[in-house]
Amino acid sequence: MAQSPTAQVPTTEIDDDPDGRARFDELIAADSRIEPRDWMPAAYRKNLVRQISQHAHSEIIGMQPEANWISRAPSLKRKAILMAKVQDEAGHGLYLYSAAQTLGTPRDEMFQALVDGRARYSSIFNYPTLGWADMGAIGWLVDGAAICNQVPLCRASYGPYARAMVRICKEESFHQRQGFEILLELMHGTPAQRAMAQDAVDRWYAPSLMMFGPPDEESVNSQQSMAWNIKRFSNDDLRQRFVDMLVPQAEALGVTLPDPDLRFDEATGHWAYGELDWHEFQEVLGGRGPCNTQRLAHRRAAFEDGAWVREAAAAYARKQADAAEQAA
Numbered sequence: 093m094a095q096s097p098t099a100q101v102p103t104t105e106i107d108d109d110p111d112g113r114a115r116f117d118e119l120i121a122a123d124s125r126i127e128p129r130d131w132m133p134a135a136y137r138k139n140l141v142r143q144i145s146q147h148a149h150s151e152i153i154g155m156q157p158e159a160n161w162i163s164r165a166p167s168l169k170r171k172a173i174l175m176a177k178v179q180d181e182a183g184h185g186l187y188l189y190s191a192a193q194t195l196g197t198p199r200d201e202m203f204q205a206l207v208d209g210r211a212r213y214s215s216i217f218n219y220p221t222l223g224w225a226d227m228g229a230i231g232w233l234v235d236g237a238a239i240c241n242q243v244p245l246c247r248a249s250y251g252p253y254a255r256a257m258v259r260i261c262k263e264e265s266f267h268q269r270q271g272f273e274i275l276l277e278l279m280h281g282t283p284a285q286r287a288m289a290q291d292a293v294d295r296w297y298a299p300s301l302m303m304f305g306p307p308d309e310e311s312v313n314s315q316q317s318m319a320w321n322i323k324r325f326s327n328d329d330l331r332q333r334f335v336d337m338l339v340p341q342a343e344a345l346g347v348t349l350p351d352p353d354l355r356f357d358e359a360t361g362h363w364a365y366g367e368l369d370w371h372e373f374q375e376v377l378g379g380r381g382p383c384n385t386q387r388l389a390h391r392r393a394a395f396e397d398g399a400w401v402r403e404a405a406a407a408y409a410r411k412q413a414d415a416a417e418q419a420a
């Protein structure tokens with residue numbers, strides 16, 4: 093539940109700038125936006141950098157499982173769509189790094205934390221993509237979960253983050269639909285194609301539910317993030333919303349959601365689902381998922397390979413600045 097935004101803020105920060113603090117509290121209480129120029133508590137800033145940079149890293153690492161299938165897409169049309177989607181993810185990463193930079197954290201610092209393995213990114217991208225149907229399952233389930241989680245973030249209290257999310261969510265809905273459509277086509281295909289689609293759904297369903305984070309009682313950041321109007325719903329509330337959304341879509345597709353405990357609960361009006369494997373989730377977060385090592389190694393190699401581009405861009409910027417200085 094949301095609580096008073098002042099409740100958990102250390103007193104030292106409240107004392108830093110009483111006027112700024114009062115204005116910040118007013119803006120949060122009025123459900124208005126905080127902009128980069130506004131005074132904000134250090135803990136608010138830190139929490140945002142944490143969430144936004146993790147989100148940016150997820151978008152960038154998230155390019156890998158799907159890029160893996162660009163060269164093996166079954167048709168030119170599918171290849172073009174998948175390339176566009178992977179490029180969109182890169183764009184999302186860039187909007188998000190830019191939003192995080194407005195909080196004063198340099199992009200280099202965030203990149204370095206990722207390649208050093210100090211930063212978190214979404215658990216979901218540490219699972220392998222074993223077949224073409226995985227592109228459908230990722231679009232339907234992973235991007236579907238992303239939309240469920242991210243649409244409320246369009247109302248996050250930090251302006252640059254909320255504005256980035258509006259654009260990202262538009263693109264995510266295209267991603268979700270293309271995934272649904274891949275699965276639909278496979279489900280109308282041969283028995284082998286239907287089996288391939290079901291197998292992909294079997295493997296991606298539970299990890300996609302875990303994308304929403306740990307159960308509420310173990311979510312260390314939720315309470316404060318909700319008090320600050322960054323998060324609008326708890327992890328479990330969003331997970332429930334997602335399951336309720338998936339059930340009729342699975343029916344339309346003709347796939348079975350791999351959960352024997354899934355049943356409609358008349359009392360709550362929601363689909364009750366079985367216990368998730370939180371031990372597996374913790375293993376993935378601890379760097380011991382199926383693809384953690386591979387994903388980071390690939391990102392590190394890409395970062396190192398790109399060093400000459402960064403150096404060339406910096407040299408060009410220096411040259412331009414020198415020329416401008418001489419002309420002045």
Ligand code: 3HC
Nearest residue numbers: 147150213214215234235238302303304305311312313314
């Ligand atoms: N994967 C990895 N780490 C996770 C996680 C997940 N699925 N869920 C939670 N965690 C981590 C948190 O980062 C936190 O660690 P930290 O304190 O060291 O930062 C810890 O587990 C406890 O979780 P909390 O519930 O306290 O964390 P949050 O309140 O931040 O909630 C969140 C987690 C729901 C993921 C929230 O951060 C959020 O909404 N983030 C923005 C959206 C986002 O990052 N999505 C990632 C997927 S990107 C994507 O979907 C791309 C698309 O193209 C498919």
